[in-house]
Amino acid sequence: MGTEAGSSDFFELVWQVVRLIPRSRVTSYGAVANYLGMKRSARMVGYAMNASHDDPTIPAHRVVNRNGLLTGKHHFGKPDQMEKLLKAEGIKVKEDKIVNFEKYFWDPAVELKL
DNA sequence: TATTTGACATACC
């Protein structure tokens, strides 16, 4: 096998959780980080998302910041792409922010509670 | 090996 580092386990771990996000649901970077036991590494979750381009099966549009704000929309092909995807799932977005965020919020630490 | 970066979060002004 090549010496390629492949994807660090950390990224894959984040991706796995994000992949488990049900449709019409959203979560926050901190929630995922918290579930992984790295509550202080919320930034790393976003970082992992940036690398998610290697895996299109990751619904990165379902991951937003704690305010339900589409902070990462600029990282999609088009800034409107993220909003579009969320709206396609029945999630309303107002001013780049998810409406009723708490209602759509999906916390892995609760839903996947071990 | 050291420095910079960053799709966050929290605190402060």
Next chain:
DNA sequence: AGGTATGCCAAAT
């Protein structure tokens, strides 16, 4: 209400 500052921690350079 909105901008600035700091902490956090791993990846990228």
